[in-house]
Amino acid sequence: MTLSDLETPAALVDVERMEGNLRRAAEYCRAHGLDWRPHAKTHKTPELAAEQVRLGAVGVTVATPREAEVMATAVDDILLAYPPFGASKLERLMRLPPHVRLTVGLDSAEALDALAEAARRAGRTAGVLVELDAGMGRVGLGSPEHAVELARRASETPGVEYRGIMFYPGHIRGPVAEQDDTLAALDARLAERIAALADAGLRPRVVSGGSTPTFWRSHEVAGITELRPGTNIFNDRTTAEIGACAWDECAYSVLATVVSTAVAGQAVVDAGSKALAKEELRATGGGYGALLEHPEVVVKSVSEEHGLLDLGATDWRPRVGDRVRIVPNHVCVSVNLQERLWGVRGELVEAEWEIVGRGRAPWVARAQAAAAG
């Protein structure tokens, strides 16, 4: 099968580029003695999680019970970096295969106690990472005192095992070359909290952090033991824009067809917000994506099934029926809009991966239902 056999829009993964991205990430972690625990939310695909583990990942990170269920078919060490609330979610977690080593990140006594109770009832032990706010102001405990308090509770509560701390430096999203001050502040903030925990006899064995924007500078933050980048398996327009990857390290694109050139100065493709998502570019450039082969051609606006290519900065003039490949601003949300990923090498389609980690419904039940016909 070749690219021309695919209906558009279709999500393509350049297998060679993806392998390069994964090898570079693994090598960086090895060089700096860091555990690599990529976030599976980006690909939601067990075959790709297995490939990450093959190349050196210690396990994966997930955000939902569905992702945990799916990844448990390929990986035996899973961090759920999200507090599970409600009996149903806790039961799903406890039904993961017994060999899966499960750790959960959380920031409240309520989440901790509910997890511990579910684990005791299931006769399991769940690891716990206490989530700290690294400066983003989204979730996580702010003060060293609160961190010590929750870590102590975790260490004293049967059913759970205190394993350390986690944070997400989501406030550091600017150009890699301009992260000096924010990384230094993070380093100081983290050191203070690790010291407070150590003073209380709760030194964290795991200090889990990292993101794609800060990935290559993670070693500048003392104390980190593991990294959870999601995006950098594929990269995207934002990652390239901030200098965390080169344009030719973008492994994911959406294949689209030009469907109208009726309005002058633009071409309309069949990939809109239901294929690319409609997230603004944080950095310069605007629009919702750019052409892989003509990065100066920007998707200037999207509606649900239409993407408008701005032809103002190019001599390239497509015709209706022509095909293009678009790199979206944010790959994670674009992947989440697809049913499958097509692994391609040049024009050849060599793999088809169903994105089975999408959605919310229990995966085991669905697989069983399919087997039962």
Add this chain to the structure above:
Amino acid sequence: MTLSDLETPAALVDVERMEGNLRRAAEYCRAHGLDWRPHAKTHKTPELAAEQVRLGAVGVTVATPREAEVMATAVDDILLAYPPFGASKLERLMRLPPHVRLTVGLDSAEALDALAEAARRAGRTAGVLVELDAGMGRVGLGSPEHAVELARRASETPGVEYRGIMFYPGHIRGPVAEQDDTLAALDARLAERIAALADAGLRPRVVSGGSTPTFWRSHEVAGITELRPGTNIFNDRTTAEIGACAWDECAYSVLATVVSTAVAGQAVVDAGSKALAKEELRATGGGYGALLEHPEVVVKSVSEEHGLLDLGATDWRPRVGDRVRIVPNHVCVSVNLQERLWGVRGELVEAEWEIVGRGRAPWVARAQAAAAG
């Protein structure tokens, strides 16, 4: 089953409000002698399309072959308001059940000729609406001359039947009370094109237009014969903001759980951009959604699985584990992120609808595969 049995995030449809919305839309169309052809892209659910037809819709509008396949199980008159390019999409359309009356909207000779050839090969006739640009500048022919040219080609090409024209007034999105000038301009523009077509002996029997923002003022545009609103089956924060519905006519919400209150002044819920989408509000207010029961509480930011509720304008203080219902800015893209819709009446869950029109893969093939086990 009640709301408390649902895992969050979950997409809820208030059945009573939905019925009210549909009845009002049907009544408006009846009162003004307009055909009602709601766009199924909003719900992507055949049970809801069937309900629209039961209440008076002449058929539905769709945007993709998948939506056409799914809706053909419930509706026998389908307008594909999108040009189908590529052999695969054309073949899928021609495999729709023979009793389905199919019409396609398009704006190029290339799309017309390919459709006609596929129809001839399949021994079918496809209706054609020539798409005009009503001022949005997205797709559609701009000049009366180009409209006449393509209409003539449609009327003379075997395999297709020229049925009229269509347009989408997507440039009119502001407050309903402030649409006077844009509607007058649209009225004049349309009159000129209808006259040019009539002069050429190509008077359009169908003049298909309408949208949710302009819905209640459609009768002010002379010549329109049918309306294609999508959103107003459910409504959303944008529709309410521009005055095209009341807040208590919002029938769709995302049920979410508060998962963190660690950072002061906000509460974090488990519905982020992968449940609400991340589309800016066009009108005032900002953010990505608002609470159904506390509309002053806005989702001030979202990441993939986190929504941050701004508590600055309310005395309401949620605790972790509490549940809320969020009305998103744009309902169509939020529905597209769900697997199913839960029909609710008060606290009671009385229906479960799988959103089978999502995605791109052929529906028939999938249904057959499931049947084969």
